[in-house]
Amino acid sequence: MDKNLEKSLGQWLKKQKSSCGIFLKLSIFTGALNGVAIVIQAYLLAHVLHGVIMLEAPMSQFTNQFIALVVLILVRAGLAYARERLSFEAGKRLRRDIREAVLNKLTDLGPAFIKGKPAGAWASIVLEQVEDLHDFYARYLPQMMLAGFIPLIILVSVFPMNWAAGVILFATAPLIPMFMILVGMGAADANRKNFSALSRLSGHFMDRLKGLSTLKLFHRGDTEVNKIEAASEDFRQRTMSVLRMAFLSSAVLEFFAALSIAVLAVYFGFSYLDHLNFGHYGAGISLFTGLFILILAPEFFQPLRDLGTHYHAKAQAIGAAEALVELLEHPNPLKQVDGKFSEQTAQHHQVSLSKTAITATDFEVLTLSGERLLGPISFEIQSGQKVAVVGPSGAGKTSLLNALLGFLPYKGSLNVNGVELSVIDKQQWRTHLAWLGQDPQLFHGSIRDNVCLANPELNDNQVMGLLEKANIAEFVSSQQQGLDTIISDQASGVSVGQAQRIALARALAQPASLFLLDEPTASLDSHSEQLVSSALSDAMTSQTCIMVTHRLEQLQHMDNILVIDNGSLVQQGHYAELSQHSGLFSSMQQQDDNDVLLSLSEPADNEKEGA
Structure with a gap:
């Protein structure tokens, strides 16, 4: 190891000793007292042996010295015990x-x-x-x-x-x-x-x-x-x-x-x-x-x-x-805006998040090392609007959501209700978000624990109400342990669709004004997809929603569609408008139609081959 590095690490270690509090000093003090006791003990032993051997004095003459030795042994034992306890506490x-x-x-x-x-x-x-x-x-x-x-x-x-x-x-x-x-x-x-x-x-x-x-x-x-x-x-x-x-x-x-x-x-x-x-x-x-x-x-x-x-x-x-x-x-790259670091803890701005409107201007999403993933793009989402983000894989759709969640740094401007996102308290911001991804993370514990993750104060009736909204209450009621049914690590014990709907109930437990959905129905069968889509539609009646999806047939009711390709915003508009104009969206739509026709023709081909 480089000597300068080793020296700097040693200095860092010593700087951390303040966390030990007074216990480190007390440990040293008890050790020093033990050292003094050692000298006194050696003096008493030498004095007794010299008197008995060289001066031929009777043992009774050294009664006080023997008592002092016994006391010293007990004191040293107590000091050693105290030092161990104090050291461990430090x-x-x-x-x-x-x-x-x-x-x-x-x-x-x-x-x-x-x-x-x-x-x-x-x-x-x-x-x-x-x-x-x-x-x-x-x-x-x-x-x-x-x-x-x-x-x-x-x-x-x-x-x-x-x-x-x-x-x-x-x-x-x-x-x-x-x-x-x-x-x-x-x-x-x-x-x-x-x-x-x-x-x-x-x-x-x-x-x-x-x-x-x-x-x-x-x-x-x-x-x-x-x-x-x-x-x-x-x-x-x-x-x-x-x-x-x-x-x-x-x-x-x-x-x-x-x-x-x-x-x-x-x-x-x-x-x-x-x-x-x-x-x-x-x-x-x-x-x-x-x-x-x-x-x-x-x-x-x-x-x-x-x-x-x-x-x-x-x-x-x-x-x-x-x-x-x-x-x-x-360095925390999430505090970097336009190349300058802003200490968020000193610049938190209070903002009302009961409703959410977002305005992006020359907005760029960066990796943690500073490389550009998306942008610069500009768009506006009004409060209560439902916006879809579509595009090929790797275009930057999920990067947009990660920046909104506060997980990736950005440049440019991203205003939430007129306040820059970088100076909004992240904890306050995230309490008003409902996030649902394509691969939800359920933790080891009961169904109740997973639903109440963000809101532990929910009672059983409220939890069941959320599960009903997510169309999963019937499954939970059919289980012998009900809400106490244990979900193992990696959502073991439930299907993908059931895990997705439990995660949806968890998302609905927050008083969210903004729904961020990342391919929420990508891994589901048609029945589960309909249940999740229906639950989301009911939950987002007045909330703002940004949904990343590849399923274009679900977008007829969206207020706006952002089409992203290679990190750039290439199209935006309503479903009918984008469908009528040539471009990436219509190409993707045509590809989807071809895939559907191909899947419908496969059974007929198979029957013909069987005949």
């Missing part, structure tokens, strides 16, 4: 805030941006990568502070007693951070690659799972199994690479710590044998001094060893932060 709050920020960002960027990656990849970011930030804040950051504070306390306690021991500790301590830095150079990059492999595996598996029927029908099951196996093997190898670095780091840190303690032990051993005579300020080295320092020596290195153990959390967090920062700092 990490939990951080994860909650980051996950909320990610979900809010995805909401702002909209469906057009989300479709750029498989669902599994987004699940990996929202779940796995946010989770991998926990140890950085709960363990690494507090331990980084304690790795400096506790050894400093011990050095302050050791140097007045023996400067040689203090020099040994002070000289060997930097070896551990130095090695941690060397290991960390590759650890962050290994974790980043590991996250990339996990993201690819999640997205690959999710897509193949959703398309399992297609894969089976085209005999591609074994091939895809091999591809998933290859992706899993790649993820396994990268995971083992990360673990190898973690274990290597721990082994070397233990080696340096043990080596330093061994040097101290040799120093005191030779000093007691009178082979060494320095470091004691001329007063000699007592058993108390040796025991006190040797008891503290492992505790001197323990914070550094713990930091080394948790150092992989930093590498893990940096690897996870790369995708998170890229997402959270992604």
Whole structure:
């Protein structure tokens, strides 16, 4: 990973620690208190052993010291427990805030941006990568502070007693951070690659799972199994690479710590044998001094060893932060109008949406990367008008609806009741929209839950009334559980027509002044199509409607028809007017008539062949 990128990611991680609140500071404070308790405990142990062994004092003389030791053990246990709880709370709050920020960002960027990656990849970011930030804040950051504070306390306690021991500790301590830095150079990059492999595996598996029927029908099951196996093997190898670095780091840190303690032990051993005579300020080295320092020596290195153990959390967090920062700092193209960014939150305009009239002038719909999908076009839709948008596939019809829904950026002017759409509060705007697409998304839950998605306050009678308007109440009543009938993921358990009518009931639950319909009857049989069309006609008596469709025979009652081709508005007018003039609409109409004649002639041809 590039060093500048790694540094910037580390700075971003540290900036987020404000989300941990006071819990991070309390965690460090309890750890520091534990360090002070360690020094006191070592002092009491050395004092008791020196008195019993060297001074041959009776055990009863040290009753108070024993009581203090027991109290210290209990205090240290309580401090360790409190630190763990406080650290976990700090990490939990951080994860909650980051996950909320990610979900809010995805909401702002909209469906057009989300479709750029498989669902599994987004699940990996929202779940796995946010989770991998926990140890950085709960363990690494507090331990980084304690790795400096506790050894400093011990050095302050050791140097007045023996400067040689203090020099040994002070000289060997930097070896551990130095090695941690060397290991960390590759650890962050290994974790980043590991996250990339996990993201690819999640997205690959999710897509193949959703398309399992297609894969089976085209005999591609074994091939895809091999591809998933290859992706899993790649993820396994990268995971083992990360673990190898973690274990290597721990082994070397233990080696340096043990080596330093061994040097101290040799120093005191030779000093007691009178082979060494320095470091004691001329007063000699007592058993108390040796025991006190040797008891503290492992505790001197323990914070550094713990930091080394948790150092992989930093590498893990940096690897996870790369995708998170890229997402959270992604510019919101929905705030871009005519090349200038306008902060919508500061410029929301209040507008009455009880009725909806739309005026587009030099209107262009753009992709999230700024490429033009539609326009420039100009049109006007008066309140209560029914407008159809027709044209070949890929002409830009759905892009128009996505811009009206607030999912794609645009240039030019798009006025709603005289106010630019870009400065209307999107939440207020969408509460007055009723949207129905050709492939409605029903969520796992009951029929009641799906209908009440936008309006949870509806009672059962109101829900049944909406289902009756959508011509699906009879089906629901025939189910044993009625409104509590469960719809599984991907609308499993209901037909396409039933799912479409349940989605229509859901759309009707909003007090909409504008209906946006994207091929609402494209996947339906003739009976279901008639039911949905009838329900829509009844629901849109006074509301404005924009409908994208390929079925031209439904357009006789439309107030206006917009004909789009290659992103341009090539014709507009009433059905009768467009039918009488040569152009794209009449060509499409003629093609539809030919398709109908061909379908009617097929049964006769088949009978002739049978004869």
